[in-house]
Amino acid sequence: MPTTDTVPASGTPEAGPTTAAAPRPVPGSAPAAAPAGPRLTGRARLILLLLCGAQFVIALDFSILNVALPVLGRDLGMDQADLQWAVTAFALPSGGFLLLFGRIADLYGRRRLFLIGLGLFTAASVLAALAWSPAVFLAARALQGLGAAVIVPTGMSLLTTTFAEGPQRERALGISGTVLSTGFTIGMVLGGVMTDGLGWRSTMGLLSVAGVAVLAAAPLLLTESRHPQRPRIDVPGAVTVTGGLLSLIYALSTAAEQGFGRPDVLVTLLAGVALLAAFVRVESRAAQPLVSLPMLRRRTVAWGNLAGLTTFAMMSAVIFLLTLYLQEVLRLSAFRTGLVFGVQGVVSAFAGLVAPKVIARLGARRTLLTGLLLQAGFTAALLGLGTGAGMWLALTGVTLGSLGHLWAIIAYGVTATSGVPDDEQGLATGLVSSSQQVGITVGIPLLSAVASARIAALRADGSGFAEATLGGIKLGLGLDAALVAAIALLVAAGLRTARTAVRRG
Template sequence: MTTSATSQIAETAPPVRSTRRWLALTVLALAQFLVVLDASIVNIALPVLGQQLGLDTAALAWVITAYVLPFGGLLLLGGRLADRYGHRRLFLIGVAGFVAASALAGLSVSGGMLLGARAVQGASAALLAPAALALLTQLFRVSADRTKALGIWGGVAGIGSAAGVLLGGVLTGAFGWQSVFFVNVPIGLIVLAAIPLLITRDPASVPSRLDVPGAATITGALVAVVGALSALQQLGLTHPLTLGLLLTAVVLGAAFVLIERRTTDPLVPLSVFRNRNLTTGNLVMLLVGAAMVALFFALSVFMQAVLGYDALTAGLTQLPLAGALVVVAGLAPGLVGRFGVKGTLLGSLVILAAGLVWLAMAPADAVYVVDILGPSLLIGVGLGGAFVTATQLSVDGVDGGETGLAGGLVNTSQQIGGALGLAVLASVAAARTEVLRAAGAPLGDALTGGFSWLFLGAAALTVAAGVVAAFATGHPALRD
């Protein structure tokens, strides 16, 4: 090979971002764990928190919503900012904001102070989450290694979702509600110290104009969607606030599409959706995220309100599910190598749907080992395979300059899906419970009947995800 040819390859080859990429992945996954954990760890602390800060039930709901709204609404913007101004830079800014906001939340002496801190937490999470996934794709460019890395990523996300109830109960009981926020601080500081030592600086890039109109309309549309879904759960579909937010989301969404079609430097190039695997992966993540968030919510309430478990015991009962998820996420590379991404995804969705249907059969006097453990293990297996492969499809074939956008898209799909699933399926469960109560059923039986419908609804969403997954092209292309 000639010297000039060698020089040309060196100039065009993507830079090596780390010589210790698996350790770097561990630190990135630690930050992702905090982001996922913070969406659920607060739930157990809400009653104590509300009593000490004087927050009523409606205000307590905003402790969750204040985090979810900016997180879901700013993810696409966060991903695009990371593409334009540097993935490592935006990741570190996001982590720093998250740590500072967590400390502020733990120090809160009023409801307003806490809600403000939660909003900053959500906005910071929207910066770091897509940037972290983009860094993962840059660290692991060969398909086999990337699948292994995404297996770890999916396992961490699953652990964060399942561990929230357990850790929230332990920390609140032992150290008070403030500890569910303070726990983020030392872990975040470790991430801030380690990443500059493990990942190189962002390569120089040509500055480009930020699509401000596109950013404003899509952010407003996503915030309106999440807000409408939260209002739907609390106020119902026909409430003026719910309808107003839905209309706002539609109008802003349409305006965003028109802007992106006409601008020369769009925030989200609509051509990215011509990538069939990316589109399929995001739709699957939307549906599976809807099923998962509703599932974890219902399991926690069912264990405590129907079976009489305390918060700690309810959290411990989810450990087998989380364990199965982690094991399968770790085995995902081998499964993908044997069955392909599409085959592994379809098989995972079938197992997940079967576990949800089985769980829907649990009676009001369910015995954990007999009625809950088996379906929990199937659900963990299905979620582990589905999350890894859906994420892999979502970043398949994406150019290096759009990896942050891809990370923002898949995280947005998961967040919007989660809000959608919780709002719709929780409403279905509540309606079914009211019907059974009106028919004279005891409270425990009525609640169980409502949760049964919720689990069946989650299974239906999973089946729909399987139908969508059938349109994937197959195994993502290998990368050098």
């Protein structure tokens, strides 16, 4: 989305896109809400705490339910092939509507949309905690995802328009990133502890309480900001990209249970491809597109975002498949499963801290490729899992694979925004956020479909439950590792070509 000038309710002009880009001050105006120095005022600290609190709740939601899925499935009567819908029902709207709500916030006010998103997310969490059937629970998860699609872009925009470009904003974004990583880690551990002690419904109850706390403080601290010129919403672009993602996810998720031969699977699969192709055509003609196609023609932007989409999609699928392995094959409790992923989260946080030093030594391109290859290699190592033992291999593989994953995340963000003019950084960072959300959306249903089809085939051939489940999980993990390795090689070639072009230029 293009960079825009905004005017908060207080009358202090400030600037910033709906994503984490540097704002441009309006000529002759007062500075942004926070001073340019690295030291934060008391009010700025409270605003940062509030916005990080909202991001923390969203990070919790992404992870707290993972280890509870098998227990939840048995309680609500959901088949194993349907469990991924508990994740997909949230991820699909949160990814599909992200860009649209960022643009709506420009029109009608970021603070207003932020509060609406928080209210929707909190109410949906209450409904999920009280769900009495799979349909009600999945509907609640979809509403949670819709709320997250509002909170993520508006929260990031409020952060970047509150803190001035330079050390202060870098500090704020660094704190925000750390909170996200910590939230994911705490969510995995809390999910196990709460599911074992209080039941899976308590995880959704915790999200409700956290949402109420943030919602109560937000009106007291945040001021309104919006685009003064009322930019037009790219409705055709929003409809085609959301419809395309919905169709593809439905096709992949249904295939996980029924196979790819069903007519509705084939129809929605083709419809998804057609709608995404239409989206590309619409964006090439739109005056104010949701996604800038000229931006995607930059090799660093295109290859960097492909790497980001891949690392998010494939690592989210690894965590989903390992959750099934630990609880369905090894019969570990939700608490012990949470501890496994808790160790992984601690190492991920450490990897995030050392990644800037690695990039300074190796460069963003080499760090990105190293991270992808580490992720692929340790995912492949998980093919050694067995039915009798394997917890330590699972712990080691996912932990070290996550180290590479975090390096790839940070390096792809640097790569995808490098060489982009300041006035186009908003578009570049918007694409980075979109790659993350779409990756989380498509990875789990894609490999869950593969694993579920293999499990069904092995069961039909007479294999036991544990052996068939392990066979499906291994096929999913093998495909995961192969895809990450293949994309790493493609990205290496594409970025090498980009460097050669720059040198010749």
